[in-house]
Amino acid sequence: MVRPHTLTPIFKSTLVGSLLVLTASVAFAQDHFDPKGNAPSQFTIEFQNEMRKSLPFDDERDFEESRRGLIATPDYKQILTEDGSVAWDMESYEFLLKGDQFDTIHPSLQRQAILNMNYGLYEILEGQIYQVRGFDLSNISFIKGDTGWIIFDPLASKETAAAALKLVNDTVGERPVKAVIYSHSHADHYGGVRGVISDEDVADGVQVIAPSGFMEHAVSENVYAGNVMNRRLFFQYGVLLPRGPEGHVDQSIGKNISSGTTGLIEPTRYISDDFEEMTIDGVKVVFQNTPGTEAPAEMNTYFPDLKAFWAAENITGTIHNIYTLRGALVRDALSWSKHINKALYSFGQDAEVMFASHSWPRWGNERIQEVMRSQRDTYANLNNGVLNLANKGVTVNEVHNVYEVPESLQNQWSARSYHGSVEHNSRAVINRYLGYWDANPTTLIPLSPKDSAPLYVEMMGGAAPILAKGQELYNDGMYLQATEILNKLVYAEPQNQDAKDMLADAFEQIGYQKESPSVRNSFLAAAYELRNGLPQGASIETTGPDTIKAMPTSMWLDFLAIRLNSEKAADMDFSINLHMPDRDEQIVVEMSNATLTHIVGYNDDDATLSVEINRSDLEKVMTGEERLLDLIKDGTAKSTGDTSVLDQLASVLDQFDLGFELMPGTGAQDLTEEANAFAQPALANTNGG
CATH class of the missing domain: 1.25.40.880 (Alkyl sulfatase, dimerisation domain)
Known part of the structure; x- marks a missing residue:
């Protein structure tokens, strides 16, 4: 096959929706990063040209809104970790700002990718609300209270969050952090918390507020299938793709995931009612719980005195994933639509600014209601339209080729599917209601x-x-x-x-x-x-030890049971009493029929082994810092009975490796270091939902 690597520039009239004036575009701007890579075919070029003609590129309001309020741009484009490695790099995407139109990128995606190039500190509401964008996959927002900052969603990494806090303090004036709000239970909305507050700050009264169920879902959503989810993230997030017109260009809700240090500080207060009012550092807020939308635990926030609505990740610059390709439970598009509708009628009638944890704000009540309705209707039509077809016999293996978003929604940028796609979201709706089977035996x-x-x-x-x-x-x-x-x-x-x-x-x-x-x-x-093939050394950022330490003991034992190799454990039969006096927790762990089970709140009088260990010490085993047998030997843990069953259990636990094949013949690689037998592997990366 012919593999040309450069083509003659093709002149166009405009760069679709761009900040720049375009004089010429290049279909294939440079040598492909892969020696086997191809230029866009004539069919691809024709497809892109047709998209340029059919989509509403004359509507540039998103560009106007995304630029509005910029008050500070840092003089750096990279954010480093303490050891000097790069945690964040906006400079690598600057090829998008040079005025070229690439036939290797869908023109609508190129438009979105340019919108996500915003980088700096923005004033959203004069003297009251500020937002740093372009420092991570998500945004971090700062609300000025009577005495300090109220921070919404402290990004994914400590380093990026700390840089954002420094930028706002240097620009607007230094203020202490009085509260941190986690809008929901995905890592890019809490992982950078240790860049803005510490455990000591919380002990001194800094509030950490989250929706009910936050800790459960922040830890549990991706524990049991964590290894495979992280491997699938190689595809969804293009982990191995260089940044460039033939590779990674954007991640729809932001440029990419930062690769700094993730952490988690447990909330001090949970919002449990459908609507809950409170005053934080003099600022009146109304929280709206929206469980089962973009995350199992999520909430919007309204500031009635400021007429400002925070839409969390429920309303951003894209239709989101109903089914996320890395893997997760299928979401409820109808419930999502209903929560947006409730926000529209509760807050949207009065709001004058709407901002969120991704994308850019919208100003003016008419504009806010337009966007809220377009997203409400897109999620509702996805659910209802797909089920309409399903009830006529269209199957999960056909619906993505049949269902179409109504034309009036296709012509609104706020209803375009970047993070999700119509194809995989439509199949997800049927899967949610009917499962994977198409009823053909x-x-x-x-x-x-x-x-x-x-x-x-x-x-x-x-x-x-x-x-x-x-x-x-x-x-x-x-x-x-x-x-x-x-x-x-x-x-x-x-x-x-x-x-x-x-x-x-x-x-x-x-x-x-x-x-x-x-x-x-x-x-x-x-x-x-x-x-x-899959290169050696490939890796992906995962959650840090804070999240593992936050795991319930029961969940850690559940994952040990998943790791159990039943063939190797065929002849084993024993039980273990696990007592954690600092939590007054008693668990019986039983091995029988090549299966590991446990029950909380019971004691087995005839157990093969009984172990007493404080949960705080067990966490060192969970994170791999210590071996359980060593803690028994040095007296940190106490035991009675036959400790050899711990060796037996350790001998039948598989260690999952990240480097398995996704496509046949691509070569499995050993990408995961050996760990202590009972150490909990890093949990799946939930950044971006």
Whole structure:
């Protein structure tokens, strides 16, 4: 296959919705980062041109609003950790601001990516509300109280949050932090808390406020499938993709995830009512609980005296994920719509500014109501329209090719799906109500792909005709059709590099054409791994020890049970009493039938082993700092009975590795360091929801 790496510049009239004036655009601006990479095909170029004609690029209000109120821009573009590594780098995305229009990027996505280049301190409401944007995947907001700052959502990393606090203090005047509000239970909304307050500050009276259920969901949402979720994040967030027009360009709700130090300080107060009023440092606030929207625990906030509405991550510059591609429980689009509607009628009638934990604010009541209604209606129509089709017999494997967002919503930027996509969100709605089965018995007990693929390859006459047909489909711009047959060949012959390369070529063109960066990244990242394999040393940021220490003991034991290799444990039979006097907690752990179970609040008089250890000391085992047997030997923990069962249990616990294959033939790698047997692996990265 011909793989050109540069094309002649193509002149355009404007750079769609950009801050810049465009004189010429470049379809393929530089050598591809991957030697096997391709330029956008003529079919992709034609698709992008059609999108430029069909979308409402003359509506530039988002650009006007995103620029409004800028009062300080730092003289640096990188934020470093204490050891000098880069925690945040906006400079790497400046190719987006040079006036080029890239045919490797969906024009709507390029518009969103430029909007997310805002970087600095913004005054949202004069003398009252400030926001730092472009320092992390999320925004951090500062409300001026009588004596100090009330901070909403302290970013994902300590380093980025500390830099943001310094910027606002240096610009507006230094003030102490009086309260921190976590809008919801995803890591990019609490992970940087130790950059703005400490445990000592909390002991001295600084409030930490969160919606009811915050701690439970901040810890639990991604424990049990954490390893696989982190691996899938390689695709959704394009972890291995360099930043550039053929690689990573944006993450829809922000540029990317920071890679600094994450932490967690437990809230001092929870908001449990549907609506709850309180005054914080002289500022009157009304919290609205919105469980089951973008996060299991989430809340909006209204400032009645300021006529300002904080929309958390419920209303941002994109339609969000109903199903997030890294993996999570499917969300409720109808409930999401109803919570927005309740906010619209409770606060939206009077609000004059709406700001959120991602994207940019909107000003003026008419504009606020327009955006609230467009997002309310998009989530509602997604739920209702998909179920309308399902009730007519359209299945989970068809609906993404049938359901369409109403045209009036397609023509509103606030209703475009960047973080989510119409394709995967529509399938999620059916999955939520009906599950994965399409009611065809053939798909009820399907063969594994590696078992079914050889049947297809044999019937198609082997690799040669499949490659020939795949090339023909690719040449005709029929990329999805090409993937249908090439994927079978790759599963049947995982070491067939020609097949993997051709499948990667089709993935690449599909990725270039996708509006959602999560979908774009998934296709481009899969193409990269098909061509090159998974490199050694690849990694992803995960939650820190604060989150592991916050885990209930029961959840830690649940994950030990998930790690249990049943084949190895086939002949084991024992029970352990675990007593934690500092929490007055008693648990029985039982091994039987190659299964590990436990029950809280009981004691087994005939237990094989009884261990007494303070939960504060057990946390050192959970984080891998200490071994349980060593704590028993040095007297930190006390035991009676047969301690050899701890060695037995340790011997049958699998250690999950991050480097397993997502696409066949890409080569598993050992990416996870060995840890103490009972150490809890880092939890899944929940940044961005």
